[in-house]
Amino acid sequence: MIKKPELLAPAGNLEKMKMAVLYGADAVYLGGKAFGLRAFGGNFTYEELKEAVEFAHARGKKVYVTVNIFPHNSDMEKLPDYLRYLQEINVDALLVADLGVFMLCRKLIPDMELHISTQANNTNWATVNAWKELGAKRVVLAREMSLKEIREIREKCDVDLEMFMHGAMCISYSGRCLLSNYFTGRDSNRGSCAQSCRWKYALVEETRPGKYFPIEEDDRGTYIMNSKDMCLMPHIKDVIESGVDSLKIEGRMKSVHYAASVTKAYRLAIDSYFADPENFTVKKEWMDELEKVSHRAYTTGFYYHQPDADDQIYGKTSYDQTSDFVGLVRSYDAATGYAVVEQRNNMKVGQEIEVFQPTGPLYRLKITSMIDNETNEEISVAPHPQQIIRMKMEQPVEEYTILRRDVAAK
Known part of the structure; x- marks a missing residue:
């Protein structure tokens, strides 16, 4: 019998967190003012983190906090006190990517549930099992994986698995990008990505500075690294039956409207499947709901095939919504x-x-x-x-x- 997966929603600030919970999320993931990978998502003060946990727990929901930067030495000084605070306010789990941070958590807050972030590039069953042996409760699978690969990992691993099913796709491998660092000095692996992949690019020849030559895959435009957004709603039956334990929505920097609408659409879809799996069909109104919020054109990412030219948006960087x-x-x-x-x-x-x-x-x-x-x-x-x-x-x-x-x- 298939276990009903958790619906995990993003929360960029306290209002978005409350909306995600009220519109159907089983759990939310969010970040404090430091140590997470969304430095410009609003994020939570110490007091707001406490309020978020209390709000969620009062409604039987969970809160996971991101501590998934790749820290430098300067980041480590304040981390221990922050970890102890998260335990003190009864956060349900931490999302980590760095092995050093993981081991520090195991030492300082040994009872805290630890989830391994997608930033750790978890793409095979051996890696997933290794994290389990180290003490991880859950592993978040990389977005660069097919349905077939996910099913194989499920068969070979006895640990909670989490996967993304909706939201923005990164041009780089699970977010491991240096474009932002190079162009702006903002470290994408420490939470400050400038989204350089969404910019419009031109070619400049070294001896002719100031003369720009357009870069065109074809006549559609020059946004050569601008990926479509993931949307697996049309394939939610396959997603559920893959056996993962948690289905994740990307979007901590998205709006209140996004947090509510996308969460409710997937809540209705998941509940509908488990009410009658044999006769389940994806309803038009769920897809319509996903069109109403700000988004790029949709793709299935790596789930069924290797992304190709049709999974990119060359002509613009703006969003659509109805x-x-x-x-x-x-x-x-x-x-x-x-x-x-x-x-x-x-x-x-x-x-x-x-x-x-x-x-x-x-x-x-x-x-x-x-x-x-x-x-x-x-x-x-x-x-x-x-x-x-x-x-x-x-x-x-x-x-x-x-x-x-x-x-x-x-």
Whole structure:
């Protein structure tokens, strides 16, 4: 019998973490202000880390903290106190990539569950078993692996396995990149990647400085290292039946809208499979949900074939999305039918919006009235960032519900 895998969602800050939990994640992974590989993702102060753990544990969810940089000597001084703090606040596991950090954790906080980050390039069963023998509870598989390889590792390894199933793909091997270091001095392996692979490039001949020659694979453009995003939703049955223990969504630097929408889409898909495996099909509305958030064109990565030209985006570096996040419901008064909403994008009376709830049904409504919460006056438009308004709702609505409009309806 196939074990139901954990759904693991990204959390770049406290608000994203709460949204991921409320929209269906079994666990979240996040980073502190240091020692993780997303230095520009917002990240968590000591106090926020504690609050995140308490919020998750109160709802039966888990929190994994990234400590997966490749540290230099200067990074090691403050690391022991940080590790002890993570144990003190009852973090569920740490994600590490460096052997020295792993052994330091084993010495200082021996009871802490340790997961081996994808940054450690875990691509074969021998490596996975070696980490288990050293004391790892889980190994995160590299994204450069096929379904066939993953199944073989599952057969030969008695340790928890985690794999990415959705999100950005790195042009370099599991993130082991020096482009950012070379161009900007920002060390991608210590959390400061400048995403140089997403830039537009041209060729300069040494004796003719300033004269740029375009680089073109064909007539589509010059973003020669710009990979499509991974999306395994259409193949979620194969993913589940591969036997991995945790299915991971990439995206700690993505939006609140992304954290909620992608998490809920995969939550519904996983639950639907286990409700009736024999008759399971991927529903159109789940794929539509993944189109609504900001993303690049989708690919299956290495899962079924070696990536080729069709897995790159040559003509642009921008993102696509079909919906804009315009408001977040803070509370709802059933007696009056009004919700208190925090504006996140321009909203106005007469606009048709979609009501996307953590657990309740998705529905559409037309904004018929808005009241400024501070002045108590009727308004026709809410243009100010994070303006608090009251809005009449046609149906009850949950706290933390996302309000969004079609991009075409701007």
